[in-house]
Amino acid sequence: MRPGARRPLSTLGVRALETLAEVMRTGSATSAATSLGMTQPGVSRTLAQIESAIGFELFYRDRGKLVPTKDGLLLAEEVEFALAGLRRVSNLANDIANSAAGELRVVAPPSFTDGVLPDIVASFLRKHPGVRFNLDSRSLETSKALIATRVVDCGFMKMPVAGGDLHCEPLVSSGSGCVLRADHPLAAHAVLTPGLLRGEPLILLGSGRQWRIQVDQAFDTFNLRPTVAIETHTHGSACALASRGVGVAIVNTLLAQSYVREGLVLRTFDPPILHQYAFVTAVNAQPSRLVAAFLEEARAALSRHSSSEAGPARA
Template identity: 45%
Template sequence: MNPTQQNISLKSLEAFSAIIKTGSATAAAKQLSLTQPGISRLLALLEDHIGFQLFYREKGRLIPTDEALTLVKEVDLTLMSVDRISLLANNIFKSNLGQLRLVAPNSFIAGPLANVVTDFLAKHPKVKISLDTHSPERAREIVAHRSADCGFIQLPENHPGLICERLVSSNTVCAVSSEHKLAKFKRLTCKDLAGEDLILLGKGRYSRLQIENVFLRDKVPLQVRLETHTVAIACTFAKQNIGIAIVNEMLAKQYANAGLVLIPFSPKIVHEYAFITSAHAPMNRLTESFYQHCKIYFEKMNKDVEHK
């Protein structure tokens, strides 16, 4: 064995395997898209490295030695392993493999994100996704510290550890029981809701502040009968005719049915959501692929909202 040659060339192993399979350097060269002298040089390099002859000639053919036949099984296993590595790398490159960890509000996961994730998994069948829901405060920290790859959060947002990419917006609607006297209205204003029992999402939210401001501006007292923290609960009680829920249209759509109608609220109050990642490291390929997938999906949704 040549002590100056440290590593066996992968190309030399491929040439060796091809010669055994085809029986000649010329056929092996054709199989590997190389020249015959090129194949011969690769074989010579391999024999120089291992220190013994691998073939002898008989009637114009290259016949493997016993040593070569002993070696070829291991060589083929090595080449198969390289092929698996190549396939794995290709899957990673195309975002066809890996696990994606994301956080989002529960109502967002059950609503528009359900379709996004389902479509993404259909296109990337070997990808696994971990979905979790937390309070906005906790979600910010989880993504900022990279315990999750990405997340979705309602704007405005100014956490220094996050990169926020505005993704989708939604209007505000009134979720009204089909039995309510206002159920036939095409649009509802603060004045229409004067004296009506209302269902609002809990205080402290930016959207809640916007609602309070428009009622204050129009000098209409808010008659809040029920407060909750989820759109699902708000819509459930609205359907029971406990009150009229003022909610995010995008999140409420899944609850609209024969017993519950969604009526646009005026003036327009817009809810905006962003895709968030940590500011401390770039997105990996799988997260970037998921982000691009989300952009395409929500760009169409945004256009639909704008046309209303």
């Protein structure tokens, strides 16, 4: 190969990459030609052009057989990745052109993804069949970074949300409640106060967070301290523990509703502790049609949740 004869492989086009990948896969220029709708001389000529462009051999020629060199195998692996990426772009373009799909990447707190979002996602997908959905749960700081850098399209976060690189659309407010067994003596009350919960073993979430500080403050107004029996980190586990009769769970009503099964009741906690959530996107990104449609679906569904919460105590 003469010095200075090399040129960028990209100048040979996608067809050359497809030819290389097919020869590597089949091990034969003749088989590759049949698969690609080319002639065998055409395949051989393309391979020679590739080798001329990159400056090294891709195959050993052994009595008409093509045996990949170590360098050829290494290059072919990256070519496969590149072609897979091009296929994804092509598929997405077709989906968008046909209004069939796209991909939506969403991040939310664990209790949101486990309790509230499945119904919203299912309803959204019924209206937008074919959309690929990626639902993730991360820590608050990681979620903020994923949204700000547009690794994900949107997310749900508890307000207030700090960060000038994020746009927050207030979405829903929720009160607090108590989940306990239906046969618990306190289940007879529609509203439970710290006074009524005096000495009761409690199941509480979020040690050290603002929510727990507010719970402590609510008990302090009655000159009491909560009797903490169990600390946990998800509403699902709090309600599951309450169903075993090991304590009364004080929870976010919105996030707990999905876990109130038969044998459990949800009662209002007073004094009120409010939880506000926002739909969050990157501040410098124009929301796509899918993001806008998903926001509307979430708004409608959470509005129904809020109406349910405002009704009679659940039993």
